[in-house]
Amino acid sequence: MKADGRHSADPGAGLVPTASPAFQIIVLGAGGGPNEDNVTGLLVRSTARQWTRDSILAVDAGVHLAAIVKIFEEHLPRAIARRRNNNLSPASTRGENPVTHDLENPKLFMVTGPFANLELPYETAKANATYVFRSLISTYLITHPHLDHVAGFAINTAALQQTLRRKRVAALPSTIEAIKEHIFNGIIWPNLSDEGDGAVGFVSYDRLVDGGNVALGDGEGRGYIEVCDGLAVKGWSVSHGECMKNNHQGSYSSESTEVGYSPYYSRRSSRKDMSSGSIDSARSQTFPQNPEKKAYDSAAYFLRDEQTGKEVLIFGDVEPDSVSSNPRTGRVWQDAAAKLSAGLLTGILIECSYDDSQPDGMLFGHLTPRHLVVELGVLARLVNGLASRGSRPSSPRKRKRPSNCHKLPFEEPQLRRTPSRHPVRRRTRSIVSPSTTARGESFGHASSEAVLASENSELRAVAKEDGFNRELPKGASKHMISPLQGLKVVIIHIKDPLRDGPDIGHTILEQLKGHEAEARLGCTFMISESGTSLWL
Numbered sequence: 001m002k003a004d005g006r007h008s009a010d011p012g013a014g015l016v017p018t019a020s021p022a023f024q025i026i027v028l029g030a031g032g033g034p035n036e037d038n039v040t041g042l043l044v045r046s047t048a049r050q051w052t053r054d055s056i057l058a059v060d061a062g063v064h065l066a067a068i069v070k071i072f073e074e075h076l077p078r079a080i081a082r083r084r085n086n087n088l089s090p091a092s093t094r095g096e097n098p099v100t101h102d103l104e105n106p107k108l109f110m111v112t113g114p115f116a117n118l119e120l121p122y123e124t125a126k127a128n129a130t131y132v133f134r135s136l137i138s139t140y141l142i143t144h145p146h147l148d149h150v151a152g153f154a155i156n157t158a159a160l161q162q163t164l165r166r167k168r169v170a171a172l173p174s175t176i177e178a179i180k181e182h183i184f185n186g187i188i189w190p191n192l193s194d195e196g197d198g199a200v201g202f203v204s205y206d207r208l209v210d211g212g213n214v215a216l217g218d219g220e221g222r223g224y225i226e227v228c229d230g231l232a233v234k235g236w237s238v239s240h241g242e243c244m245k246n247n248h249q250g251s252y253s254s255e256s257t258e259v260g261y262s263p264y265y266s267r268r269s270s271r272k273d274m275s276s277g278s279i280d281s282a283r284s285q286t287f288p289q290n291p292e293k294k295a296y297d298s299a300a301y302f303l304r305d306e307q308t309g310k311e312v313l314i315f316g317d318v319e320p321d322s323v324s325s326n327p328r329t330g331r332v333w334q335d336a337a338a339k340l341s342a343g344l345l346t347g348i349l350i351e352c353s354y355d356d357s358q359p360d361g362m363l364f365g366h367l368t369p370r371h372l373v374v375e376l377g378v379l380a381r382l383v384n385g386l387a388s389r390g391s392r393p394s395s396p397r398k399r400k401r402p403s404n405c406h407k408l409p410f411e412e413p414q415l416r417r418t419p420s421r422h423p424v425r426r427r428t429r430s431i432v433s434p435s436t437t438a439r440g441e442s443f444g445h446a447s448s449e450a451v452l453a454s455e456n457s458e459l460r461a462v463a464k465e466d467g468f469n470r471e472l473p474k475g476a477s478k479h480m481i482s483p484l485q486g487l488k489v490v491i492i493h494i495k496d497p498l499r500d501g502p503d504i505g506h507t508i509l510e511q512l513k514g515h516e517a518e519a520r521l522g523c524t525f526m527i528s529e530s531g532t533s534l535w536l
Helices: 065-078 125-136 147-160 173-182 279-284 329-341 369-388 434-439 449-464 504-519
Strands: 023-029 041-046 056-061 080-083 106-109 137-141 167-171 203-207 225-228 231-244 293-305 311-315 345-351 488-492 524-527 533-535
Touching: 023 065, 023 345, 041 231, 041 311, 056 147, 056 225, 056 293, 065 125, 065 147, 125 137, 125 147, 137 225, 147 167, 167 173, 167 225, 173 203, 173 293, 231 329, 293 329, 311 329, 329 345, 329 369, 369 504, 488 504, 504 524
Parallel strands: 056 137, 137 167, 167 203, 311 345, 345 488, 488 524
Antiparallel strands: 023 041, 023 533, 041 056, 080 106, 225 231, 231 293, 293 311
16 A cells, blocks of 8 residues: 555555554445445454454454455465465464465465465355454444444344344443434334343443443553453543434533534535635634534544554544534543554554535535544644653553643644634533543543543644644643644545545545645545555
8 A cells, every 4th residue: 555545556554654554454444435345344363362263353344254255356366385384474374474284184365455364264265254253253343333334234234143242332321222222123123132122142332431340441451441362442532523312322412602513414504604724714714503403423433453562543524523423532632642652552443434515514424534634633643742851641540630731732822812703611510431530540641531621621722723833832842843743644435426536535635735835744645445444
């Protein structure tokens, strides 16, 4: 894969790093519709593990088994027979320079593509793909219950007959309840779960705690729960547009005065709202609240490799905090900043559904390049805040006082005295997860209720201000010019407009590069592509 994420001459080879990667991420579906064969679906595994039972985690499954079959159909003809080698090197697991052995007790192995060095128990693509589905994938980590994220898994459960163990669906409680009530309900699809009337028992539910479960894990892994062999997860709820009040799949904003409006079910917008495609417009849009609606819940998941402690952040569908009625992404960036500063965060997978021609009044709970760079600018400021104080994430056993934890970089006294052109009212309540409120402590970073209440207000203010390129404060490190240097940001969930003209992925990538150059973030953008691997 080239630097921009497009695949190279070896389909499925993906981005091969110079350093040893902690994660392999297989992209089954990179799009956000409307084509049903390219919607969100990922497979993730720790590179410290071989292709063994329960070694693969599925993250969303809008497309799933059919995409795995397609990969096998492409690469199975190049499989070779060789003697089983239980000591494969990391290089060999990426399909580099495959070595054939003598044919004493030979086994068939994949040598190219995302499943390189997988021992094949069967002869056909369909049979081997089903083997991966039944035996190697243990858990389905779902960000939210929209069809383009769950349809493949629901349909594929019909292939779980005569298996030894049920599949595990892990998600935040609102997503579990939506799947239970609206999919595995005996009407839309048979109740193949182990809960409710007529339960068949193919699927079990694992309800995650928003912000992580403090009772689980230890040290840097506190709050994480194991989801497959070698990987653990911690999730945060984020907002994905709005839904009707009587729908359980959503959260009301905890703010009481200043709100935003993203018309997920409404296309109301004025001519003033029509975007110019600039970062400035992404900062400045605000909308009146619709009291009959609430924010639709999605999730962002931190996956932790238990062998190395490295982490990757994967977002479900998410809208900009600057237009949200319940802005919650700031909590994720705060968590990510501490990990990035400590050298633990290797990459971010995040949606960018539209190019900058999409107006704010028609985002439908999604991001554009101008909004994504604003969001990453918040992360950059938090990273710079840690760098300017020379701080590192504290032990998870200790609490942090809320005095200075929420301050953002570049906020020298003289800058604070300059009023923003978009003043923000203070909220009376914080936007914080129930689990965090209850325990009042952090997982290795500042996340107390008082900190989040103050920080979320400032994050919103920063997202509306001009000036990613303010002059650096005196004595600031040159690293602060590119605070996200080395971070890989992989774009998923691009919506295909299905029309003639330039490739939408290329357009989005060029717009992201342009905004990044202006913002001086330092990160590298890549466009994901179905059937390829990412090594992070």
